[in-house]
Amino acid sequence: MDTLTAARPDLLRARAASRWLVPGLVALVILLFLLSLGVGPVALSLGAVADGLLGTGDEAARLIVREIRLPRAILAVAIGFSLGLAGAALQGLLRNPLASPSLFGAPSAAAFGAVLVIAFGVFDALSYFLPIAAMLGALLSVGLLLLIAGPRASLLVIILAGLAISSLAGAATSLALNLAPNPFAALEIAFWLLGSLEDRSMQHVFIALPFIAAGCLLLCVDGAAFRALTLGEDAAASLGIRLNRVRLRVVLGVALAVGGGVAVAGTIGFVGLVAPHLVRPFVRHDPARLMWPAALAGAALLTAADILVRIIPAQNEIKVGVVTALIGAPLFIVLVFRHRRGLTGEVA
Amino acid sequence: MAALLRAEGVGATLGRRTILSSVDLGVSAGEMVVVIGPNGAGKTTLVRRLAGLLPGDGAVLIGGQRSETVSPRLRARKIGYLPQGHVFHWPLSVADVVALGRIPHGAGAAELGSEDRVAVLAALEATGTLDLADRTVTTLSGGERARVALARVLAGEPQIILADEPVAALDARYQFVVLDLLRARAKAGAAIVAVLHDLSLAARYGDRVVLMNDGRIAAEGAPAAVLTHENLAATFGIRATIETLEGRLVVTPQAAL
Numbered sequence A: 001m002d003t004l005t006a007a008r009p010d011l012l013r014a015r016a017a018s019r020w021l022v023p024g025l026v027a028l029v030i031l032l033f034l035l036s037l038g039v040g041p042v043a044l045s046l047g048a049v050a051d052g053l054l055g056t057g058d059e060a061a062r063l064i065v066r067e068i069r070l071p072r073a074i075l076a077v078a079i080g081f082s083l084g085l086a087g088a089a090l091q092g093l094l095r096n097p098l099a100s101p102s103l104f105g106a107p108s109a110a111a112f113g114a115v116l117v118i119a120f121g122v123f124d125a126l127s128y129f130l131p132i133a134a135m136l137g138a139l140l141s142v143g144l145l146l147l148i149a150g151p152r153a154s155l156l157v158i159i160l161a162g163l164a165i166s167s168l169a170g171a172a173t174s175l176a177l178n179l180a181p182n183p184f185a186a187l188e189i190a191f192w193l194l195g196s197l198e199d200r201s202m203q204h205v206f207i208a209l210p211f212i213a214a215g216c217l218l219l220c221v222d223g224a225a226f227r228a229l230t231l232g233e234d235a236a237a238s239l240g241i242r243l244n245r246v247r248l249r250v251v252l253g254v255a256l257a258v259g260g261g262v263a264v265a266g267t268i269g270f271v272g273l274v275a276p277h278l279v280r281p282f283v284r285h286d287p288a289r290l291m292w293p294a295a296l297a298g299a300a301l302l303t304a305a306d307i308l309v310r311i312i313p314a315q316n317e318i319k320v321g322v323v324t325a326l327i328g329a330p331l332f333i334v335l336v337f338r339h340r341r342g343l344t345g346e347v348a
Numbered sequence B: 001m002a003a004l005l006r007a008e009g010v011g012a013t014l015g016r017r018t019i020l021s022s023v024d025l026g027v028s029a030g031e032m033v034v035v036i037g038p039n040g041a042g043k044t045t046l047v048r049r050l051a052g053l054l055p056g057d058g059a060v061l062i063g064g065q066r067s068e069t070v071s072p073r074l075r076a077r078k079i080g081y082l083p084q085g086h087v088f089h090w091p092l093s094v095a096d097v098v099a100l101g102r103i104p105h106g107a108g109a110a111e112l113g114s115e116d117r118v119a120v121l122a123a124l125e126a127t128g129t130l131d132l133a134d135r136t137v138t139t140l141s142g143g144e145r146a147r148v149a150l151a152r153v154l155a156g157e158p159q160i161i162l163a164d165e166p167v168a169a170l171d172a173r174y175q176f177v178v179l180d181l182l183r184a185r186a187k188a189g190a191a192i193v194a195v196l197h198d199l200s201l202a203a204r205y206g207d208r209v210v211l212m213n214d215g216r217i218a219a220e221g222a223p224a225a226v227l228t229h230e231n232l233a234a235t236f237g238i239r240a241t242i243e244t245l246e247g248r249l250v251v252t253p254q255a256a257l
Helices: A001-005 A021-038 A044-056 A060-095 A106-119 A129-149 A156-177 A184-194 A201-219 A223-231 A235-237 A244-264 A271-283 A291-311 A320-339 B043-050 B072-078 B094-105 B113-128 B141-153 B172-187 B200-205 B230-234
Strands: B005-014 B017-028 B031-034 B059-062 B079-082 B160-164 B191-195 B208-213 B216-221 B239-247 B248-256
Touching: A021 A060, A021 A244, A021 A291, A060 A156, A060 A201, A060 A244, A060 A291, A106 A129, A106 A156, A106 A184, A106 A244, A106 B160, A129 A156, A129 A201, A129 A244, A129 B017, A129 B031, A156 A184, A156 A291, A156 A320, A201 A244, A223 A235, A223 B094, A235 A244, A235 B079, A244 B059, A271 A291, A271 A320, A271 B072, A291 A320, A320 B200, B005 B141, B005 B191, B017 B043, B017 B160, B031 B172, B031 B200, B043 B079, B072 B079, B072 B094, B079 B141, B079 B216, B079 B248, B094 B141, B141 B160, B141 B172, B160 B172, B160 B230, B172 B200, B200 B248, B216 B230, B216 B239
Parallel strands: B031 B191, B031 B208, B079 B160, B160 B191
Antiparallel strands: B005 B017, B005 B059, B208 B216, B239 B248
């Protein structure tokens, strides 16, 4: 057998083919992060950004970089990262490239949870109750959807159920806004829901980050399970994968990540769909090796989108959620078109 | 010989319907048991129950130990389960798919160890899929996919192999190739359970044949004892010619009764 190994040394070693993918993406994210600190009404050079970060430059630059742009850049990276990871995990779990948190109605449901808290003024908009409520909303939607999906539901069923949940959450959100005691607060919420990273402070970062980090921790451990699921649920279970635990981790992880993000940035869709799609060919479609690249691609995407909204001239800054949807939705349509034959079949 | 895998009074229900009831079956090392039966007889359910994938009445014992008390990982090392259909959800390379069989041995996300590689290559070679190793699995023909699916199971080097319709999509030659492979594993000391539809193949390859009907074992024993006119009429509802050609039992279904 050793002669066989010697004869085909390439066979099982191609896993190193994408060696540069992760370092490359990390470099890209860092570059975009720094760029994000420099872009805005006051353009700052890389040197000025560095000075501002270190506090060695003038006071104005320090304020702009640290107080205004740093929270926004951190949130873009963190939220993008977690959405990319959540998309990769959901796609791995459901064995389908069309799965993503938005498809599950998770952001809308999370937004409803958050709105409920703000609209009725139960808690301060900057308290930890906000992400908790958002997380519970997302948990409800993702849990409900996986329950409906069961082990063998077709993707069509999942999409329809996701649509229903999204609509329901949207309607419930409108209702909450209508019934809110303070209409001005309600209007603000409605605007905030469109998904933006504008004017976020470090306080937002501190509120969202623990949830996002916990979500990412839960989402990143099941690569081997997702790889095994290539063979279907029965075969994966027979390989020793505890599918119930995997499902639970993914549901909780997605809920935490989406909840944390929505609580401070509103609904930002399609990053979880697009990011895994972009990097999948580079990892030879392996759902396990997809995880980190998808997360990094998500971070790069959202940071880039957030830079874009500051470059595009407009009366009011364009919402970053609008940009991601404008990019993501057409891609989603293309993907649906490409998979339309599979859509009528079974996922399992 | 003590059974490597034993089912004692095993049952399973789907909703309120009983699919499997009080099945007793033991499979020893070195033995190939072929399960046959009409559609809906409970063959797949029995195999899934044996694989520990379904809850239900009774007990499944792996090497004398109750299946539920064996950790999933250890169970996965002992039992290789080949589901029917041979579906692959991602366009992985054949080598990567076969390497999935090493997951119970700890080759989850990390690089394959040298033992893993040897096992994967051996499985590829045994199933004649070494030349396909670089191919994308979703572009293979049905017969090629079936062999890759089997290679995945063999790569785990399980003592017990449960194969649900392993030759369903295969041409005549590869039906022999795959079943010869399973028999060779049995000769090497493994315990094999294979669900087959072809009655002559069942007669040819089964050390024992288990005839299922309505969720129960209707008959069990040597092929010639199970594949009788009466049994086939009572379970499959067919009339068949049963003859011995070139020293082998050949069952040719002739008509529905």
